[in-house]
Amino acid sequence: MKVRVVLPPHLRKLAQLGAEVELEVDGAVTQRSVLDALEARYPMLRGTIREHGTQKRRPFLRFFACNQDLSHEAPETPLPAAVATGEEPFLIVGAIAGG
Amino acid sequence: MSGVRVLVGTRKGAFVLTADGKREKWDVSGPHFGGWEIYHVKGSPADPNRLYASQSSSWFGQVIQRSNDGGETWQPVGNTFTYAGVAGTHQWYDGTPHPWEFKRVWHLEPSLTDPETVYAGVEDAAIFRSRDGGTNWEELPGLREHGSGPRWQPGAGGMCLHTILIDPSDHERLFIAISAAGAFRTEDGCQTWQPINQGLRSEHIPDPTADVGHCVHRIALHRSRPDVLFMQKHWDVMRSDDAGDSWREVSGNLPTDFGFCIDVHAHEPETIYVVPIKSDSEHYPPDGRLRVYRSRCGGNEWEPLTHGLPQRDCYVNVLRDAMAVDSLDSCGIYFGTTGGQVYASSDSGESWAPIVRDFPAVLSVEVQTLS
Numbered sequence: 001m002k003v004r005v006v007l008p009p010h011l012r013k014l015a016q017l018g019a020e021v022e023l024e025v026d027g028a029v030t031q032r033s034v035l036d037a038l039e040a041r042y043p044m045l046r047g048t049i050r051e052h053g054t055q056k057r058r059p060f061l062r063f064f065a066c067n068q069d070l071s072h073e074a075p076e077t078p079l080p081a082a083v084a085t086g087e088e089p090f091l092i093v094g095a096i097a098g099g
Numbered sequence: 100m101s102g103v104r105v106l107v108g109t110r111k112g113a114f115v116l117t118a119d120g121k122r123e124k125w126d127v128s129g130p131h132f133g134g135w136e137i138y139h140v141k142g143s144p145a146d147p148n149r150l151y152a153s154q155s156s157s158w159f160g161q162v163i164q165r166s167n168d169g170g171e172t173w174q175p176v177g178n179t180f181t182y183a184g185v186a187g188t189h190q191w192y193d194g195t196p197h198p199w200e201f202k203r204v205w206h207l208e209p210s211l212t213d214p215e216t217v218y219a220g221v222e223d224a225a226i227f228r229s230r231d232g233g234t235n236w237e238e239l240p241g242l243r244e245h246g247s248g249p250r251w252q253p254g255a256g257g258m259c260l261h262t263i264l265i266d267p268s269d270h271e272r273l274f275i276a277i278s279a280a281g282a283f284r285t286e287d288g289c290q291t292w293q294p295i296n297q298g299l300r301s302e303h304i305p306d307p308t309a310d311v312g313h314c315v316h317r318i319a320l321h322r323s324r325p326d327v328l329f330m331q332k333h334w335d336v337m338r339s340d341d342a343g344d345s346w347r348e349v350s351g352n353l354p355t356d357f358g359f360c361i362d363v364h365a366h367e368p369e370t371i372y373v374v375p376i377k378s379d380s381e382h383y384p385p386d387g388r389l390r391v392y393r394s395r396c397g398g399n400e401w402e403p404l405t406h407g408l409p410q411r412d413c414y415v416n417v418l419r420d421a422m423a424v425d426s427l428d429s430c431g432i433y434f435g436t437t438g439g440q441v442y443a444s445s446d447s448g449e450s451w452a453p454i455v456r457d458f459p460a461v462l463s464v465e466v467q468t469l470s
Contacts, residue, residue: 010134010159014175044175048159052179060158094158 001025002086003034003079008061008094011049015042020089029084031063032075049092064091103425104169104467105433106150107441108137111459113152115170120427122445125454131173132164139420139463141207142169146214147467151233153204153219161203163219163233176233180204180221183240189223190252199223199243206420208263211270220260224251224277226289239289242275247294247311254278254314254333261419262318266325274328274343279314282330284343295343299332316359317419321368329371329398331361331419336373338398349398354385360422364447365430369397372424372432372448374417382437383414391434393448407451408442415440420463427468435461 003025007017015021023037032055039046050057055075057063062071066080066088082088101120107113112130131137135154143149150166152173161180164173186199202222210216219227219236225243227236251258259278266272271288274295281296294310304312314333321327330337330346334357337346350356355375364370371394377385384390389408392401415438425431432444439458444451 008158010156014159014162044162047161047178051160053181058158058160 001029003029004086004089006089006091015045029079030076034090060095062093064093102469106140106465108140108463109459109461110136113137113140116454122431139206141465142467143209143214144211147469149214151207151217153207155203165233177235180227180236183238205259205261206263211265218263220263222257222259224258224260241290242292245292250311251280264320267322268325276315276318281311281313282315282343298346317361319361319363321363324368329361331358331373351399351401353392353401359419360417362422362424365424365426370395382416387412389413391448404448418462421461423464423466425466425468433464433466435464
């Protein structure tokens with residue numbers, strides 16, 4: 001299953017990626033499986049989206065897709081079908097804050 | 100031909116400044132990691148092309164970068180900093196217990212002999228070590244667990260381990276400093292530690308002469324005399340002649356003895372430098388005049404060094420890791436300000452000139468002397 005992920009600019013630069021990355025995700029397409037696939041392919045992103053150890057979403061980041069805020073969904077909850085089919089991207093968005 | 104490489108960490112990226120031994124014309128590269136806070140960049144004494152950088156942000160946490168070519172290219176390496184065992188609690192600002200939580204790496208101190216080995220001082224205060232070039236990190240928990248940890252509490256900038264000094268004559272002996280716990284020493288390669296705060300006096304804590312709880316801002320030593328330590332405490336400039344077993348105040352005639360940075364001349368072990376700051380509530384130079392003060396007798400007698408530094412309307416700060424010296428002859432002194440200037444003196448402080456004037460706020464300055 002090809003899933004499209006859009007990262008915030010700082011993480012694109014850290015992982016030397018373009019605006020969007022396509023990932024092969026095995027099995028159910030969930031927040032966890034997408035992020036696991038992302039971190040497996042780009043290990044430098046470990047700890048930058050989810051905290052080491054707890055695997056919790058870092059507090060200044062949000063997850064959006066299909067005009068929905070999925071930030072507070074359980075990590076095992078299936079993502080919308082349009083994300084699973086690659087029709088819509090999974091968006092990782094940094095909070096607009098600070099200077 | 101000799102030269103210098105100045106490694107600058109700022110609020111919005113890292114910069115590498117290079118010059119030949121004359122230190123007159125500078126090349127500036129960067130920003131590296133633009134937009135991220137770079138608390139510290141430091142090179143390996145054993146391999147000058149091996150650099151380590153601490154990159155962090157409130158959004159994305161901690162990243163460690165490594166360069167093998169003197170800062171031309173960088174690779175992210177390991178960023179897992181997990182406290183050993185059950186981390187427990189320290190004191191919060193209000194005196195209540197607060198769980199130990201990793202926030203960032205303040206200081207990276209490469210081994211004096213092995214480019215693959217590097218120590219990291221972190222917030223909340225602990226010391227970590229990597230032996231594989233920053234790929235994997237392990238806490239050396241003897242410090243945090245030595246007994247007084249539950250009584251440590253943060254300074255205004257957080258409970259950071261900001262200074263790591265390796266004794267050049269005995270690599271098993273290290274000195275570290277924590278705001279606001281104080282200074283500590285290990286003699287056995289970080290297995291056991293003891294507080295070395297006797298002689299410090301801090302009026303803002305319940306027991307001004309307590310064994311821990313002092314807000315040490317920075318300590319420094321000269322490589323030829325590792326038993327002699329100099330300290331810029333929150334207030335007071337201090338000196339120890341017995342590797343920290345006892346301290347005495349050497350603030351002498353300084354206009355104020357509050358400040359953050361302190362360093363030692365590369366060739367004159369009794370010549371030390373500080374930048375007096377007005378007070379802990381007014382983090383700028385007294386009278387709007389940016390003055391480095393130098394003592395050539397190990398403290399007490401200080402002279403202002405002003406030539407080339409702004410002597411009116413200057414309200415910048417110089418943070419604890421933002422001063423360094425090179426080892427050319429004559430010794431170069433460097434410091435960065437929260438106003439984005441990096442000043443250099445190629446004559447031991449007699450005269451100064453800005454290398455750059457308009458960087459983001461400078462968090463750290465380190466210098467490599469290249470041959």
